[in-house]
Amino acid sequence: MKKYFVTGGAGFIGSNYVADLIRKGQDVTIYDNLSRAGAYHNIEWLTQQFGKDAFRLIVGDVRDGNKLEKEIRKPDVVAHFAGQVAVTTSVLDPREDFEINALGTFNVLEAVRKSGARPIVLYTSTNKVYGGMEDVRVEECETRYRYLDFPNGIPETRPLDFHSPYGCSKGTGDQYMRDYARIYEIPTVVFRQSAIYGTRQFGIEDQGWVSWFIIAVLMNKPLTIYGDGKQVRDLLFIDDLVRAYHAAVERSESSAGQIFNIGGGPERVLSVWKEFGPILEELAGRKINVGYSDWRPGDQVIYVSDIAKAKEILGWEPRVGVREGVETLWRWASENKKLFS
Numbered sequence: 001m002k003k004y005f006v007t008g009g010a011g012f013i014g015s016n017y018v019a020d021l022i023r024k025g026q027d028v029t030i031y032d033n034l035s036r037a038g039a040y041h042n043i044e045w046l047t048q049q050f051g052k053d054a055f056r057l058i059v060g061d062v063r064d065g066n067k068l069e070k071e072i073r074k075p076d077v078v079a080h081f082a083g084q085v086a087v088t089t090s091v092l093d094p095r096e097d098f099e100i101n102a103l104g105t106f107n108v109l110e111a112v113r114k115s116g117a118r119p120i121v122l123y124t125s126t127n128k129v130y131g132g133m134e135d136v137r138v139e140e141c142e143t144r145y146r147y148l149d150f151p152n153g154i155p156e157t158r159p160l161d162f163h164s165p166y167g168c169s170k171g172t173g174d175q176y177m178r179d180y181a182r183i184y185e186i187p188t189v190v191f192r193q194s195a196i197y198g199t200r201q202f203g204i205e206d207q208g209w210v211s212w213f214i215i216a217v218l219m220n221k222p223l224t225i226y227g228d229g230k231q232v233r234d235l236l237f238i239d240d241l242v243r244a245y246h247a248a249v250e251r252s253e254s255s256a257g258q259i260f261n262i263g264g265g266p267e268r269v270l271s272v273w274k275e276f277g278p279i280l281e282e283l284a285g286r287k288i289n290v291g292y293s294d295w296r297p298g299d300q301v302i303y304v305s306d307i308a309k310a311k312e313i314l315g316w317e318p319r320v321g322v323r324e325g326v327e328t329l330w331r332w333a334s335e336n337k338k339l340f341s
């Protein structure tokens with residue numbers, strides 16, 4: 001049995017990870033300020049599934065360094081998932097975005113360093129650290145954009161180019177994680193994640209677009225497409241992401257200090273509306289009307305992860321296909337509409 005300390009453990013990714021850890025008999029502490037939509041629902045779900053004694057909940061904020069230093073103690077694994085997650089929110093309030101993502105991540109690393117332990121530290125970074133990638137040659141096709149020079153997607157060797165306050169704050173955490181592995185020999189693992197989706201995701205217009213589109217359709221809310229709807233993302237279902245985290249812990253000798261681009265890869269891509277829209281209309285059994293608006297800051301016309309490094313070092317690759325994953329999320333959201341009212 002390992003001891004896990006999960007910041008943001010009441011969120012979408014965190015609650016799914018915690019649930020799997022409990023199933024595997026691990027000792028889990030959740031550290032979360034419960035500010036995100038759905039956080040209370042996720043804690044309630046974990047309690048119903050596994051009992052109130054299956055995990056420890058600490059209501060705390062990663063901006064509170066003193067509290068983190070008091071609570072982290074000596075876990076075997078720290079999974080740092082807490083964060084401000086939306087580009088648009090970061091543009092509106094860059095200071096709060098910085099304090100949560102950059103300072104919060106620094107606080108977690110300092111608490112780990114001062115604990116005297118050397119737990120594995122998992123960090124959820126983002127493809128936004130690569131910026132808009134305007135120099136990458138792209139071809140516009142009928143329903144999507146495609147890379148001309150990166151058939152396998154974007155590798156980890158791609159130069160960093162933080163764009164938007166969100167890109168800057170997550171990128172700051174990303175690089176602190178990398179450097180604490182070099183300077184303090186703390187075995188950190190950075191996951192630069194693409195479009196993650198799945199059950200327990202309470203998507204909003206600013207973040208979690210796959211989930212948000214499904215929720216909006218089910219709840220008859222207006223949908224706006226920012227850009228032309230041909231922008232492409234590689235989709236990774238939450239169960240596959242959780243497997244990647246397990247692989248990093250199980251292979252800590254080779255994963256320590258590494259950065260991985262994690263997504264569905266070139267075999268699991270979908271354009272935001274031109275290809276996803278028809279799938280949604282088929283599931284809903286009706287035509288879906290959408291509005292269009294301008295592109296948002298730092299929005300890449302296409303991003304696809306090259307997952308070769310994760311395959312080689314972690315022995316990991318996705319298993320859930322896009323259609324299977326979307327249908328699973330649709331069923332879950334349809335059965336839980338009361339959670340979104």
